Amino acid sequence: MGEEKERREETAESFLAQFLPEILELLSKFEAIELEDVEIYAKRLALEFLPAVPAAAPPTVAPPKPVELLTEGFEEPVMSYPGRVLEVKLGATRSEGGTRGRVVVIGGETCPPFYLFESPPPHRPVVSMDVFDAKIPLPKAYKAHIKDVIHDPAEWAKRHVEKFGADMITIHLISTDPLGEDKPAREAAKTVEEVLQAVDVPIIIGGTGDPHKDAEVFQYIAEMAAGERLMFSSLTLDMADAGTLEPTAKAIAKFDHVVLAFTPIDLNLARELNRKLYEFVPRESIIMDLTTAALGYGIEYSYTIMERARLAALMGDKELQHPMLAAASNSWAAREAWMKEEELGPEWGPRELRGPLWETLTGLILLLAGVDLLMVGHPATTRTLKKFIDTLMSRGKAKGADIANWVSTSLEG
DSSP states (O other), X not given: OHHHHHHHHHHHHHHHHHHHHHHHHHHHHHSOOOOOSOOOOOSOOOOOOOOOOOOOOOOOXXXXXXXXXXXXXXXXXXXXOSOOOOEEEEOOOGGGTSOOSOOEEEEOOOSSTTOTTTOOOSSOOEEEEEEESSOOOOOHHHHTTTTTTTTOHHHHHHHHHHTTOOSEEEEEOGGGOTTTTOOOHHHHHHHHHHHHHHOOSOEEEEOOSOHHHHHHHHHHHHHHTTTSOOEEEEEOXXXXXXXXXXXXXXXXXXXXXXXXXXXXXXXXXXXXXHHHHHTTSOGGGEEEEOOOOOTTTTHHHHHHHHHHHHHHHHTTOGGGOSOEEEEGGXXXXXXXXXXXXXXXXXGGOOHHXXXXXXXXXXXXXXXXXXXXXXXXXXXXXXXXXXXXXXHHHSTTTSOOOOOTTTTTOOOOO
């Protein structure tokens, strides 16, 4: 056995000696080789690990300094939508059976708000200014512009149109509130008639929210102002529950007026009310009020519901294919709009500026959600919103700042 073992060892040494030069040559080329199906018998085996020589790092080359901005093209993502917002006409001229000197048409959009690169809207958004037929508490910043006509709704409306540029007038008949003066429909109708004679723009008739009294007043005025194409604000699901929705809607439709369908920030409720109205009112005579929350008081909820309604309409939801109204004047209920500077802190600034800014920002946000008609109170709000609408509608024509050299521009002071 000992002789056999010695013979095998001699044979292995002879084999290694024979192929060692070739193995060394392979190692010099590949740094490592792998042997398969090889058995090595050795008395002693030594493994030696040599440190690897790191490869030389490439020389550092400083990147070239940019000398100009890169120019990249942009192609607008133009899309088409299966749905379309209905057009609604407000007001009627003498040739149409009314007495208005001008009418307003809203709606008709075929793309999201102000996507002028896809399809310019056929009609621009409009602004209606508020008038009240009874004394109510108004913020000082708001009241200062109309305090001499506040007791005369007709003169108040006339100032809004002739001096402040209102596209429409909203006459809020709060004197008919059963919890207030509870004036009869006949007296309210007389006030509406005076406003119709004072201005030649379309008129919105605002109620008190009482489903019974509003029904009575709306029906009376609808007949009195037959053919004027007034809008009645608002018809609600509360009326349906009270049993007054059907007769009121029928009267409004009979005398060719428009209804404002009001629901509280819920698209399912909006669909439900619209379905009920379709039984009595033409689809082209319905505008939606999905509820306006003011800046800082839940405006994100109003924005979202209006945006969803508009997108659903464009995607083919026929129950939401109606123009939208929003009451930016609700902003005056926010304490930040009217409280004194010393009560809020100096960082808030004077309320004479803060109030109209609060209303304006609320209106701007809702315009971008797709609102077609805004109710406002302050003249500065009307002026600013109309300029903003002009800018949004004049794609490529609005004068912008020169920002071509913004990279190298420094701001001082």
